[in-house]
Amino acid sequence: MEQNLGNWPGMRRPTSDPQSNAFGNVFNGAGSGLIRGGLGAYGERFLGSSSEFMQSNITQHLSDPQYYFQVNGRYVRNKLKVILFPFLHRGHWTRITEPVAGKLSYKPPIHDINAPDLYIPFMAFGTYVVLSGFYSGVFGRFTPEALSLQFTKGLFGWLFEVLILEGILYSMGSGEAPLLDIVAYGGYAFAALSLAIMARLFWSFSYYFMLPWICICTGVFLLKTMKRVLLGGARGYEKHSSRQHYLLLLMVAFQFPLLFWLGTVTA
Incomplete structure (x- = not known):
């Protein structure tokens, strides 16, 4: 039989360990920062190389139509x-x-x-x-x-x-x-x-x-x-x-x- 502990007076809800949350936040923050930094650097390199390729190849041959x-x-x-x-x-x-x-x-x-x-x-x-x-x-x-x-x-x-x-x-x-x-x-x-x-x-x-x-x-x-x-x-x-x-x-x-x-x- 299920009981709703929140309805009982004087009963507290179980809380997670603050130490584990701290480690989790650290790892999550470091992981997300690492991912954002890595993807950002890769994206900049990719976009930069693509821009150079466009300028050195396509733009050179097609020029500006206007x-x-x-x-x-x-x-x-x-x-x-x-x-x-x-x-x-x-x-x-x-x-x-x-x-x-x-x-x-x-x-x-x-x-x-x-x-x-x-x-x-x-x-x-x-x-x-x-x-x-x-x-x-x-x-x-x-x-x-x-x-x-x-x-x-x-x-x-x-x-x-x-x-x-x-x-x-x-x-x-x-x-x-x-x-x-x-x-x-x-x-x-x-x-x-x-x-x-x-x-x-x-x-x-x-x-x-x-x-x-x-x-x-x-x-x-x-x-x-x-x-x-x-x-x-x-x-x-x-x-x-x-x-x-x-x-x-x-x-x-x-x-x-x-x-x-x-x-x-x-x-």
Whole structure:
């Protein structure tokens, strides 16, 4: 039969030994402090190493996406002139640096015509896809499948251009250029392709005059840009100057089959 001792007057509840509680508190406090200190130190080391890895690898290759969209109307007009008529560019091809927090950093596109941006490549790629669909519709052969195929072909061509540029930089031992820089350089060709397709809408034979000129201009623009990247970042440029020249000429020659393939619209 159970009895509630607390209801009996004069009866005390059993209490634990204060000495054992003291030892328990000491061990619990020491254990929790040890665990907190160990986990805190491990967490700091882990987070610190992760932060260093992010800064030294991912940030190095992806850079800051917002940097590539700091443009205005004046920059877009001047940049299109450099892309479409690189022979008329009388200024230098090097990027402008400025000190930021004790380190040298490149100025954004709005303040430097030679800085890469992603606004023009994305807008040019969208214009290229729309004009391709419009060109097919003029001949009564527009289908969603054809537009999707042109979109996929454009993405594949852009990716292939980026791989070519990355391969040239890697072969010269210059892998320090951020990935978004190379993506921007590879996407500038769609501005010239959009101009060629637009000219073809008014006169079909103009395509055969415009596209070779566009290939030459795109090749010269990439040649000037890549030489500036190589000269600025490749340590082995002097040792492999002849090989570098052959690779750059191969890159220029590669623009002809790539741009002719991308500029072909089924109609």
